[in-house]
Amino acid sequence: MSAGSTTETFGTVAVAGVGLIGGSVALGLRDRLLARHIVGLDASAQALEEALALGVIDEARTSPGEWLSAADLVVLAVPVKALSPMARSLAPFLSNAALITDVGSVKTGIAVEFEALGVRNFVPGHPMTGSERGGVANASAGLLENAVWVLTPTERTPLTALARMRRLIEQLGAAPVVMPPDAHDKLVATISHLPYLASLALTHMVARDERLSLLAAGGFRDLTRVASGDPRMSRDMVVENKAALREALQSFSRQLEHLAETLDDPDELLAAASEGKRTRDNLPVVKRSLLPPKHDLVVAVPDKPNQIGAITRILGEASINIKDIEVLAIREHGGAIRLGLEEASDVDRAAALLREEGYTTRHRG
Ligand SMILES: NC(=O)c1ccc[n+]([C@@H]2O[C@H](COP(=O)([O-])OP(=O)(O)OC[C@H]3O[C@@H](n4cnc5c(N)ncnc54)[C@H](O)[C@@H]3O)[C@@H](O)[C@H]2O)c1
């Protein structure tokens, strides 16, 4: 890094745990030209092979060793239970100048572990993004874009390391948020670990009667998506945070009891429903991921090959950026797709171009 520069590029980066999150960090570093050489360290030969084949890493390692002393950025992205053992096995080889971080979902503990090992420049982190589908095959740089990425330094974390980490997160297109580890664990108990347990409770109710599975539609699917995550990894994550999670579960039970009471008080239930809608609609993650309806264009597509390819080519040639695409309906003689466009003015231009080519379009919203 040149003195005073705002970007830092890393020579060698080691990613320990080349799965969904480790792979996404590696791809983010690659896409933004922030790393010259990326080494993947993983217990699974298959994960390493896949990561090499996908171009996520340049070199594969199955165990720590002297090679790690060349790394100037080390990212621990193994399951939470494996973080401390991984810290202990890496520590003897780490360079004093290297920036070290992790992405684990629970934060009390890991900083203390590194501090006890005498490792400098460790900044604990947790990107608030992810998927129920693990593994490097599902990794993408886009997963980290616009995500809130929590950093939980302790009073012993060097400020220079914290500043470097903040900058790295910004360079990856995410937003750093700093807070103490115990505050983080309390918050994620409610915002991440409780929803996971709630999704299990809901799926267990359905498992009792196969007619329920048959009737499950989008609402049930959306509420239970995280139940499809890796069971062992998810179990370890919630167990690691059990004290905070127990408190969150008690609050949740009180909420359910209150809602049960409001069934006899429609005005109270309406107030609860309105508050729920307000909160949900204003979640930053929802607002970030939804385009205003006025930027939507619905296109009727005939049942012919390569219709999506043809439409994206027409818009691409006119430099109209498609931010989102959704298949709305598939019928025997054709279907409809919704295009989410970047600018409101793009909708008129896109509609005109597509009509010229014989497509039927309608604005939505
Ligand atoms: N999945 C998410 O949505 C999400 C989001 C944010 C943070 N995280 C955190 O990121 C970390 C990784 O999660 P993921 O979803 O990428 O998991 P993943 O299963 O996709 O990847 C984990 C990788 O670690 C490897 N691994 C497991 N144990 C190992 C060990 N002892 N030594 C070396 N390699 C080992 C696995 O082979 C795998 O390649 C976890 O700590 C998790 O809490 C996950």
Ligand SMILES: O=C(O)C(=O)C[C@]1(C(=O)O)C=C[C@@H](O)C=C1
């Ligand atoms: O699956 C997703 O979309 C996620 O964001 C995964 C999720 C979460 O639901 O909170 C799960 C655990 C991680 O520690 C962070 C994020």
